[in-house]
Amino acid sequence: MKGGDPDPGKMRRLADAALSPDTASVQYAVSMLDDEDIRIRGEAFCSLVLNRGDIAPVLERHLASQSHNVRAFCALVLANRGDSASAPRILPLLDDGRAAVRSCALGALGYLGYAAAADRVAELLDDENEEVRRSAAKAVSDLKAA
Secondary structure (H helix, E strand, O other), X not given: OOOOOOOHHHHHHHHHHOOOOOHHHHHHHXXXXXXXXXXXXXXXXXXXXXXXXXXXXXXXXXXHOOOHHHHHHHHHHHHHOOOHHHHHHHHHHHHOOOHHHHHHHHHHHHHHOOHHHHHHHHHXXXXXXXXXXXXXXXXXXXXXXX
């Protein structure tokens, strides 16, 4: 719905997903991380971050999604939720073929203070992508401060 309001049905379901640890609701919110409407993607992200249920296992499974948006956003959702136990499952995303996924994984690992990733994070200071290099520099700084 470019230019208009976001789909109200999707918005309503995402608002409900923020309150429900139900797997189907969480799966729906994850699927909306790849919606064509950026506002829906943003609402899905917020719904998952705000969900108080134990949804980390669902999010971790989606770190291997076919969708680069889903992989990247799930790493960031896990970090924003403070799910530090998920950090080892985020680590493989540093080798993702998509720069945006690598960048988000770096942000997540730095935010979580995952010191075990320090050497691998430092390697990405030389990544071919400028945004990845910036994210690596921030993650190195975050890891030193942790």
